[in-house]
Amino acid sequence: MDWLKFFRSEPKNTAALAKERLKVVVAHQRDGRSNAPAYLPKLREDILAVVRKYVQVPDTAVNVHVQREAGLEVLEMNITLPEM
Amino acid sequence: MAPARTGAWEDRNQENALAKIVVVTSGKGGVGKTTTSASFATGLAMRGHKTAVIDFDVGLRNLDLIMGCERRVVFDFVNVIQGEATLRQALIKDKQHENLYILAASQTRDKDALTADGVGRVLEEMSKEFEYIVCDSPAGIEKGAHLAMYHADEALVVTNPEVSSVRDSDRVLGLLSSKTRKAESGDGRVKEHLVLTRYNPARVAKGEMLSVDDVKEILAIPLLGVVPESQAVLTSSNAGTPVIVDKASDAGLAYDDVVARFLGEERAHRFLTAEKKGLLGRLFGP
Numbered sequence: 001m002d003w004l005k006f007f008r009s010e011p012k013n014t015a016a017l018a019k020e021r022l023k024v025v026v027a028h029q030r031d032g033r034s035n036a037p038a039y040l041p042k043l044r045e046d047i048l049a050v051v052r053k054y055v056q057v058p059d060t061a062v063n064v065h066v067q068r069e070a071g072l073e074v075l076e077m078n079i080t081l082p083e084m
Numbered sequence: 085m086a087p088a089r090t091g092a093w094e095d096r097n098q099e100n101a102l103a104k105i106v107v108v109t110s111g112k113g114g115v116g117k118t119t120t121s122a123s124f125a126t127g128l129a130m131r132g133h134k135t136a137v138i139d140f141d142v143g144l145r146n147l148d149l150i151m152g153c154e155r156r157v158v159f160d161f162v163n164v165i166q167g168e169a170t171l172r173q174a175l176i177k178d179k180q181h182e183n184l185y186i187l188a189a190s191q192t193r194d195k196d197a198l199t200a201d202g203v204g205r206v207l208e209e210m211s212k213e214f215e216y217i218v219c220d221s222p223a224g225i226e227k228g229a230h231l232a233m234y235h236a237d238e239a240l241v242v243t244n245p246e247v248s249s250v251r252d253s254d255r256v257l258g259l260l261s262s263k264t265r266k267a268e269s270g271d272g273r274v275k276e277h278l279v280l281t282r283y284n285p286a287r288v289a290k291g292e293m294l295s296v297d298d299v300k301e302i303l304a305i306p307l308l309g310v311v312p313e314s315q316a317v318l319t320s321s322n323a324g325t326p327v328i329v330d331k332a333s334d335a336g337l338a339y340d341d342v343v344a345r346f347l348g349e350e351r352a353h354r355f356l357t358a359e360k361k362g363l364l365g366r367l368f369g370p
Contacts, residue, residue: 013291018247019298026254026302 024060040064047077055081103211106218107236107274109260111252113223115244116281119317120339121220122150123328124240127343129184130328133215136175138187140232141222142198145189151178152324153186162190165202171209180329185214195228203231225259235265238275240308244282245294250302253278257303277308279342284313286358296356309342311335312355 044064051057063078108121118139125137138161139147148154153176159169164187171187178184190197210217221232233239239260243253260274261267267274280296287293296310316333320326328343330336334355341351 015288015291015294015298018294019302022247022250022294022302025251029251029254029258 027063028060037066040066047079051079057082103214103217104238105207105211105236106216106238106240107221107233108218108240108242109221109229109233109256110242110249111223111225111229111256112244112249115242115249116279116311116317117223117242118146118150118220119321119327120240120242120279120281120311120342121147121218122326123336123339124343124346125216125218126151126178126181126184126326127328127339128216128218128347129178129181131343131347132183134183134213135216135218136185136187136210136214137218137220139189139220140198140228141220142189142193142195142228143191144222145191147220148176148186148188149324150321151186151326153178153188154324157188160188160190161206162193162197164206165197165199171206180325195226198228198231200231200234204235207235225255229256230259230263233260233264233274236260236274237266238277240277240279241303241305242279242281243299243303245280245284245288245296245299247294250294250299253303257305276305277346278303278305279308279311281311282313283310283355285356289358296353307353308345309338310353310356311338311342 044062047064048057048059048062051062057080061080061082063080065076067074067076106124108117108124110117118141121137125135128135137147137151139145140161141147142162145160148157156176159174161174163169164171164174175185175187178186207217219232219236222228233256241253241256241260243249257276260276264274266272278300280299283296284293288295296307300307312334314327314333314335316330316335317327320330320333320336326339327333327335328339331340338355341354344351
């Protein structure tokens with residue numbers, strides 16, 4: 001019915017882009033809080049330095065989280081490599 | 085006949101439970117904190133709860149304008165803290181709503197006039213008389229904002245579906261979980277509620293605006309209500325009446341839902357989808 005649309009280029013879904021960007025900044029913001037161990041930021045820095053010996057990655061490439069579940073502590077690490 | 089200004093507020097029995105302190109906060113400015121504080125406090129009062137709303141924005145007070153009592157401010161929050169006026173002298177009784185009182189911020193003082201001690205003392209005194217104390221936080225995360233949230237039992241985190249507002253709200257959530265009396269004393273945690281304002285369902289449908297689900301997923305706190313972008317917010321502020329009073333407006337109804345849900349009523353969320361356009365609208369609309 002909206003026949004004018006036919007002649008327009010499809011608009012980008014910028015909301016999806018906003019969501020992805022926010023997820024990254026918010027994850028970083030949360031690194032510093034909760035009761036994560038104090039060594040986490042330093043650990044992240046070190047890992048980033050090691051990764052950079054081999055691949056050029058942005059500061060945001062390494063994510064480190066500690067989760068506690070029922071007395072179990074899980075250190076979760078994510079390294080995002082750039083697209084080739 | 086409405087009771088005089090010095091009337092009913094001290095009637096509340098001291099043996100009653102202490103007031104619930106609710107901070108309205110956001111980090112970012114201009115997202116609708118004062119609009120939300122005014123409507124939320126008015127809504128609580130309309131439902132028979134004795135409520136006070138305090139403006140914490142020293143130097144940039146605006147709650148008095150939104151509540152329509154700017155010409156009746158004689159003493160303010162800082163005067164009470166510094167002992168220059170009693171609480172009874174400074175509380176302004178709302179003209180329309182029996183159970184509603186406003187405590188204005190000081191317009192002339194430095195914001196350092198707010199002290200943790202002083203704010204604590206005034207809130208303690210007030211909590212003997214009121215069921216709800218709504219603290220309208222200033223923007224930012226400095227002293228005023230910190231003191232507004234410090235004593236809170238619950239928090240309305242006002243957020244726009246927009247990147248900077250969502251990020252700032254997340255920052256504020258971090259502060260609520262660490263820099264409050266509850267967090268510091270280990271006395272549970274501040275109960276957080278998301279109030280998503282200036283929502284435009286038509287733009288969400290077009291993929292131009294974060295959806296309510298997007299924001300919920302990112303902030304991960306329970307949704308109290310969605311207030312649509314509405315012309316009524318401006319016209320109500322022009323007139324100095326909280327928008328919740330305008331029951332013909334979408335924003336007014338949305339705030340009414342917010343208050344009802346806050347008090348435990350189950351209400352479906354609405355104003356989440358765009359109105360259907362007619363044939364002409366679809367052919368020639370934007």
